[in-house]
Amino acid sequence: MIIGTAGHIDHGKTALVQALTGVDTDRLKEEKARGITIELGYAYQPLPNGEVLGFIDVPGHERLVHTMLAGAAGIDFLLLVVAADDGLMPQTHEHLRIAELLGLARGAVALTKIDRVDADRVAAVSADIAALLATGPLAGLPIFPVSALDGTGIEPLRRHLHTVGTAFPPRATQGRFRLAVDRCFTLHGAGTLVTGTVFAGEVRVGDEVCLLPGGQRVRVRGLHAQNRPAERGRAGQRCALNLAGIDKDAIARGDWIVDPALALPVERFDACLTLSPQAPRPLRQWTPVHLHLGAAHRMAHLVRLDSDQLAPGERGWVQLVPERPLGALYGDRFILRDAEARQTLGGGRVLDIRAPARRRRTPERLAELAALACPEPAERLARLLEQAEFGIDLDELERAWNQPDLRTPLPADCRLIRSGGETRVLTLAAWEALERRLLDGLAEHHVQSPDELGPDAARARRRWLPRLPPPVFEPLVAGLIERGALKRTGAWLHRPEHDLRLTPAEQAVAERILSLLHASPLEPPWVRDIARTLEREESEVRQLLRRLGGQGQVFQVVRDLFFLPETLDQFVEVVRDLEREQDGARAADFRDRTGLGRKRAIQILEHFDRLGFTRRLKDVHRVRPDSPLAAPGVKIAP
Numbered sequence: 279m280i281i282g283t284a285g286h287i288d289h290g291k292t293a294l295v296q297a298l299t300g301v302d303t304d305r306l307k308e309e310k311a312r313g314i315t316i317e318l319g320y321a322y323q324p325l326p327n328g329e330v331l332g333f334i335d336v337p338g339h340e341r342l343v344h345t346m347l348a349g350a351a352g353i354d355f356l357l358l359v360v361a362a363d364d365g366l367m368p369q370t371h372e373h374l375r376i377a378e379l380l381g382l383a384r385g386a387v388a389l390t391k392i393d394r395v396d397a398d399r400v401a402a403v404s405a406d407i408a409a410l411l412a413t414g415p416l417a418g419l420p421i422f423p424v425s426a427l428d429g430t431g432i433e434p435l436r437r438h439l440h441t442v443g444t445a446f447p448p449r450a451t452q453g454r455f456r457l458a459v460d461r462c463f464t465l466h467g468a469g470t471l472v473t474g475t476v477f478a479g480e481v482r483v484g485d486e487v488c489l490l491p492g493g494q495r496v497r498v499r500g501l502h503a504q505n506r507p508a509e510r511g512r513a514g515q516r517c518a519l520n521l522a523g524i525d526k527d528a529i530a531r532g533d534w535i536v537d538p539a540l541a542l543p544v545e546r547f548d549a550c551l552t553l554s555p556q557a558p559r560p561l562r563q564w565t566p567v568h569l570h571l572g573a574a575h576r577m578a579h580l581v582r583l584d585s586d587q588l589a590p591g592e593r594g595w596v597q598l599v600p601e602r603p604l605g606a607l608y609g610d611r612f613i614l615r616d617a618e619a620r621q622t623l624g625g626g627r628v629l630d631i632r633a634p635a636r637r638r639r640t641p642e643r644l645a646e647l648a649a650l651a652c653p654e655p656a657e658r659l660a661r662l663l664e665q666a667e668f669g670i671d672l673d674e675l676e677r678a679w680n681q682p683d684l685r686t687p688l689p690a691d692c693r694l695i696r697s698g699g700e701t702r703v704l705t706l707a708a709w710e711a712l713e714r715r716l717l718d719g720l721a722e723h724h725v726q727s728p729d730e731l732g733p734d735a736a737r738a739r740r741r742w743l744p745r746l747p748p749p750v751f752e753p754l755v756a757g758l759i760e761r762g763a764l765k766r767t768g769a770w771l772h773r774p775e776h777d778l779r780l781t782p783a784e785q786a787v788a789e790r791i792l793s794l795l796h797a798s799p800l801e802p803p804w805v806r807d808i809a810r811t812l813e814r815e816e817s818e819v820r821q822l823l824r825r826l827g828g829q830g831q832v833f834q835v836v837r838d839l840f841f842l843p844e845t846l847d848q849f850v851e852v853v854r855d856l857e858r859e860q861d862g863a864r865a866a867d868f869r870d871r872t873g874l875g876r877k878r879a880i881q882i883l884e885h886f887d888r889l890g891f892t893r894r895l896k897d898v899h900r901v902r903p904d905s906p907l908a909a910p911g912v913k914i915a916p
């Protein structure tokens with residue numbers, strides 16, 4: 279268990295920790311000279327059950343609240359210190375408010391310096407403290423009157439802390455490792471050391487870990503847990519890590535040391551924020567604030583999400599945009615102070631570290647935040663899934679929530695898709711809705727373009743499910759094909775009832791049309807000419823040719839002019855030759871080698887551009903290296 283002191287300057291925090299543990303945590307020369315705490319101080323005390331109590335002593339100076347916050351982020355138990363002579367003072371209030379906003383649920387009050395006052399004063403200040411606590415979540419904390427000077431009351435307080443510490447449940451270690459760095463220094467002969475509180479998981483000597491937000495990989499060469507050499511450190515302990523492969527100057531207070539899977543720098547996050555009732559005014563859009571999260575401290579801007587301003591005492595959804603990325607995960611507590619760093623404004627909990635910069639205030643997004651605010655992970659996932667049209671990237675969510683086992687068990691009525699290196703989960707209802715959108719889209723397409731077999735898969739996705747990640751689209755299509763609800767012919771997707779098969783009478787006409795094309799492949803007749811030769815309606819010939827086009831038997835190069843695939847293949851070969859020999863096809867060269875007229879040569883090249891075989895750059899048509907037709911021998915004709 280980690281105990282953190284809190285309280286107004288000079289109220290006796292450091293003296294109390296020394297009386298309790300024998301350790302003087304004011305180590306700095308300047309601290310000694312001025313008699314105040316400037317940096318965080320640390321002390322440890324072994325318990326009979328083998329556990330170790332950790333103490334973090336924080337400064338009480340009003341200008342050092344940011345240091346107090348760096349220490350307070352990792353504590354389990356609040357030791358609120360109030361001097362009996364002074365009574366309640368500004369930082370008594372502010373530190374208490376911070377502890378409440380950080381969600382601290384355990385604590386005790388030390389009423390110090392009782393050697394300086396009489397019993398009536400002790401009773402009066404005790405009553406003030408009880409009244410102060412009564413309105414908040416820490417109501418009813420025990421109050422211990424003590425004197426660090428003569429030792430009165432120290433023993434009962436120490437016994438109380440030992441009893442609570444012994445009964446304190448060790449934190450669960452199922453998440454991945456993360457430690458909030460509050461100090462970094464070099465030790466002669468050992469190299470770079472960082473210390474901090476382990477927020478989650480476990481670390482062992484030899485582990486490879488990551489600096490966040492920097493991203494550098496480092497190895498844990500050695501470690502201390504609760505001030506003792508150890509092979510491993512775990513959630514809830516203070517640890518010192520000896521890191522190999524990094525300079526001290528590359529690390530600063532506020533960084534995190536994390537499992538490499540958690541090395542996600544956060545540029546903005548959405549959160550639930552409670553504005554303190556004592557905040558001086560409502561928070562408006564883009565208010566600049568000091569953001570304290572873990573041991574980190576950043577300037578940040580605040581965006582209101584569910585209304586335009588947040589009034590004192592209110593709770594709402596906000597987005598925070600720090601000036602530089604930081605480390606944060608779902609559920610992390612944070613504190614906001616005003617831009618001048620004079621007052622604590624409020625505090626909250628991180629809900630989404632992958633928060634969108636756009637469309638962040640839509641009703642759909644607010645519904646998502648409501649789901650994210652749900653404290654229980656399985657229920658939270660289920661509620662998120664209900665709204666996730668395209669499903670959820672489960673790997674990403676497991677990292678963002680630091681919950682490596684979210685998928686066991688998977689919520690009922692869900693589908694897990696593993697594809698393209700991604701694991702996505704969707705409700706069956708969402709899956710069916712996606713299937714319907716594709717099938718309905720195709721049905722409509724068939725009505726509008728009856729002469730076309732259907733779009734290819736890439737076009738179908740862009741058209742009807744543009745926001746569905748491609749790795750999910752493929753299994754969706756495959757599933758529909760397997761069930762017979764969809765057909766794939768060549769590259770084209772279509773409904774099974776839609777095909778371009780011709781009736782025997784139409785087939786007879788089609789064959790006569792094709793033989794006319796075969797008779798003059800380089801200069802095929804126009805639709806008008808074919809109709810005249812065969813004595814059929816122009817519209818009938820046009821429609822038949824388009825349906826043959828849908829089957830890939832002819833290609834329309836310009837309106838009403840159709841070429842056979844094998845003819846186009848000859849042209850493809852010419853273009854490939856020109857690409858090899860002259861870095862692309864110019865209209866004049868292409869005309870000379872094919873014997874086409876100039877205008878037709880250009881039309882063919884433009885057709886190739888449309889097919890994606892070539893790309894025009896000024897007057898040259900270059901072969902696209904990614905086109906299947908770029909490879910020698912590949913043909914358009916089946």
Ligand SMILES: Nc1nc2c(ncn2[C@@H]2O[C@H](COP(=O)(O)OP(=O)(O)OP(=O)(O)O)[C@@H](O)[C@H]2O)c(=O)[nH]1
Nearest residue numbers: 287288289290291292293314315338391425426427
């Ligand atoms: N008489 C008396 N003096 C005390 C007691 N506790 C602390 N003091 C004195 O009060 C002064 C401040 O004590 P500290 O322990 O440094 O106070 P602090 O709260 O740690 O101060 P900051 O960390 O700077 O906020 C020192 O001169 C202490 O000797 C006490 O129980 N009785």
